[in-house]
Amino acid sequence: MQSSTLARTLRRRMTRAEVRIWVRLRRRQVAGRSFQRQVPIGSSVVDFLCSSAKLIIEIDGAHHDLRRAHDSRRIDFLEARGYRVIRFANHEVFGDINSVIASVHAHLRHPAGFWR
Numbered sequence: 001m002q003s004s005t006l007a008r009t010l011r012r013r014m015t016r017a018e019v020r021i022w023v024r025l026r027r028r029q030v031a032g033r034s035f036q037r038q039v040p041i042g043s044s045v046v047d048f049l050c051s052s053a054k055l056i057i058e059i060d061g062a063h064h065d066l067r068r069a070h071d072s073r074r075i076d077f078l079e080a081r082g083y084r085v086i087r088f089a090n091h092e093v094f095g096d097i098n099s100v101i102a103s104v105h106a107h108l109r110h111p112a113g114f115w116r
Contacts, residue, residue, distance in 0.1 A: 003040030010038040010045055017059045017090040018047060024101050025057075031108040041081070044074055053108050058087045 014022065014037070025035040025048055035057075039049040048057040056078060060071075075085050086107055088100050 003043060003045055006040070006045050008038075014038075015059070015061060015090070017061070017093040020093050020097060021048070021057070021059060021088075021100065024097060025104070030101060031105050033108055041083070042077060044077065046078070046085075050108065054083045055104075055107055056083050056085045057104060058085060059093060060087055060089050 018037070022035075022037055024030065025037075028034055033050045033052060036049050036051070037047065039046050041049075041056075046056045047059050049055070050057075078085050084107065086103065088103075092100055
């Protein structure tokens with residue numbers, strides 16, 4: 001399946017955790033920045049992207065515990081293209097969405113080099 005086709009499918013089938021954070025990210029609610037959801041980059045589809053900040057947000061369900069090597073290669077691919085990737089587990093999104101959003105806000109306030 002092509003990345004763009006997969007992205008459309010994933011937008012229609014967002015997880016509960018993705019929907020919960022999307023409600024807070026959309027419409028420039030965080031630091032006035034625009035986010036897109038389920039964006040193809042290369043052969044990957046990232047959960048959320050703020051292209052102006054080159055910041056990717058990934059929401060990880062339990063299945064990511066089984067895919068650590070794959071996820072690591074994927075992050076390396078994205079970071080090699082200048083993106084910063086931050087990850088949150090489902091339990092973080094459901095347990096304390098305000099802390100998740102505060103973390104996203106902090107990443108948006110600081111230049112990319114700050115986190116390296």
